[in-house]
Amino acid sequence: MNLNGINQIQPKVMQTVKEVNKPSESSNVGNTPESPKKKAADSGCLKNYFLGSEAVNFGGHHCKTGNFAVKKLQDVPCCCCGKPMLRESDMNICKKAVASTSGERLTKTLQEYSKYMRADEKCIGTILAEEAKRTGCDVSQAMKHTSGNIRELTGQYANGILDELNTMATNAFKSENNPMTGIIANAKKDIEEGRGLDRSTFVEKLDKAAGRLGEEAQGLIQDTAMNLPQTFNHVQRIYDKYQNKSADEISRRLFSTALTTAEHIHPHSLGGPDNTANYIAECAGCNNPRGNMSYAEWLKVHPEYPRKAQEHIEHVQARLINGEIGKDYNDYPVDVRASLSKESGGRMVLKVLNPDTIEKMRQQKGLSGKVTVEDVKAAYEKQEAEKTQKSNS
Numbered sequence: 243m244n245l246n247g248i249n250q251i252q253p254k255v256m257q258t259v260k261e262v263n264k265p266s267e268s269s270n271v272g273n274t275p276e277s278p279k280k281k282a283a284d285s286g287c288l289k290n291y292f293l294g295s296e297a298v299n300f301g302g303h304h305c306k307t308g309n310f311a312v313k314k315l316q317d318v319p320c321c322c323c324g325k326p327m328l329r330e331s332d333m334n335i336c337k338k339a340v341a342s343t344s345g346e347r348l349t350k351t352l353q354e355y356s357k358y359m360r361a362d363e364k365c366i367g368t369i370l371a372e373e374a375k376r377t378g379c380d381v382s383q384a385m386k387h388t389s390g391n392i393r394e395l396t397g398q399y400a401n402g403i404l405d406e407l408n409t410m411a412t413n414a415f416k417s418e419n420n421p422m423t424g425i426i427a428n429a430k431k432d433i434e435e436g437r438g439l440d441r442s443t444f445v446e447k448l449d450k451a452a453g454r455l456g457e458e459a460q461g462l463i464q465d466t467a468m469n470l471p472q473t474f475n476h477v478q479r480i481y482d483k484y485q486n487k488s489a490d491e492i493s494r495r496l497f498s499t500a501l502t503t504a505e506h507i508h509p510h511s512l513g514g515p516d517n518t519a520n521y522i523a524e525c526a527g528c529n530n531p532r533g534n535m536s537y538a539e540w541l542k543v544h545p546e547y548p549r550k551a552q553e554h555i556e557h558v559q560a561r562l563i564n565g566e567i568g569k570d571y572n573d574y575p576v577d578v579r580a581s582l583s584k585e586s587g588g589r590m591v592l593k594v595l596n597p598d599t600i601e602k603m604r605q606q607k608g609l610s611g612k613v614t615v616e617d618v619k620a621a622y623e624k625q626e627a628e629k630t631q632k633s634n635s
């Protein structure tokens with residue numbers, strides 16, 4: 243959903259908020275700065291995970307997560323949600339821009355930087371943008387004004403996305419009576435009756451129903467559904483913590499989940515090494531909630547992951563070939579493919595370029611200018627065709 247969605251939020255009459263009992267939205271993905279991540283029991287027995295007979299050979303570098311080269315690039319799409327990520331310095335630019343304006347200029351600034359907000363933050367950013375437009379206030383005043391009826395406003399925002407999903411489903415199935423309609427109607431009923439929405443459960447059901455539509459339509463539906471807030475309680479928790487904070491602190495919170503972090507493919511707490519072959523760049527918003535969850539569990543709540551991981555690695559390879567990452571990372575794509583495949587029990591096998599193909603393309607690119615993601619895809623197809631040819635001859 244784009245920020246046009248703010249038009250769907252019209253808090254004209256600040257009605258007295260219905261006294262609703264806060265429903266128990268049990269969620270696996272609620273770990274954020276507001277709910278510290280659970281530490282798994284130390285599993286020393288798993289420390290040799292990568293050293294068994296099917297060992298992943300770490301050709302990468304042993305380095306601290308802070309030195310992971312992908313973290314140093316701006317606007318890399320997150321490996322999990324696919325949204326562009328921020329470096330600390332760029333986050334400060336977004337933060338300052340939001341904290342220093344008010345009224346319609348604030349609304350525009352929030353819209354401009356909304357691509358750097360993850361689902362919950364985008365919901366809040368949209369609500370704050372509408373309030374700033376309506377009353378001319380700054381971000382901290384907007385939060386105070388809307389804190390009394392945040393559940394209702396979250397409901398309006400979520401309903402806008404559910405309507406969008408309904409239209410997509412009707413078009414895709416060419417009928418209003420389709421397997422997705424009932425699931426969406428139930429979600430709307432839950433919102434109307436004050437129970438809120440648990441995105442994980444909803445997405446899992448919806449994705450099953452959308453599976454019959456084919457990959458492309460299913461992907462669009464996944465992307466739209468992932469814009470829903472994780473849970474209403476989660477949005478509420480951010481409000482509880484930030485409603486009396488300064489414009490600076492609130493603005494920082496809106497973008498902090500877009501920060502680039504190094505995700506340990508095999509969780510660090512389960513013995514996963516500090517090695518580039520065990521790192522993948524993920525935004526803080528995706529990295530924190532995963533904790534020690536296995537990919538089998540994680541893929542249920544993030545069905546878009548394999549698709550986004552492929553897009554992510556294509557992007558990284560293009561920037562690697564273009565020289566934005568040193569050539570000591572040429573083997574990074576094959577290493578990370580091995581780690582992801584092993585960790586996901588073969589569910590995720592990335593299509594990547596071999597180190598020699600990367601090096602060759604890096605040397606040739608002077609003639610053709612910058613290498614794009616499309617070039618990477620074409621090179622991959624060529625590499626696979628040559629492999630088949632070799633094995634046939």
Ligand SMILES: [Zn+2]
Nearest residue numbers: 320323525528
């Ligand atoms: Zn992400």
